[in-house]
Amino acid sequence: xxxxxxxxxxxxxxxxxxxxxxxxxxxxxxxxxxxxxxxxxxxxxxxxxxxxxxxx
Ligand SMILES: [Zn+2]
Numbered sequence: 001x002x003x004x005x006x007x008x009x010x011x012x013x014x015x016x017x018x019x020x021x022x023x024x025x026x027x028x029x030x031x032x033x034x035x036x037x038x039x040x041x042x043x044x045x046x047x048x049x050x051x052x053x054x055x056x
Contacts, residue, residue, distance in 0.1 A: 017052040
């Protein structure tokens with residue numbers, strides 16, 4: 001039986017967030033006022049939030 005360390009995977013993998021609509025939230029880089037910043041965007045409803053955790 002193969003054992004997979006859940007802790008090791010969680011530490012290295014990118015966190016995943018879900019939009020209330022059921023879509024997947026992805027980080028996206030956007031240029032605004034000469035600065036590169038990241039926004040979280042839902043791929044399904046195109047909703048954007050400043051942080052992935054704001055989708056909850
Ligand atoms: Zn959505």
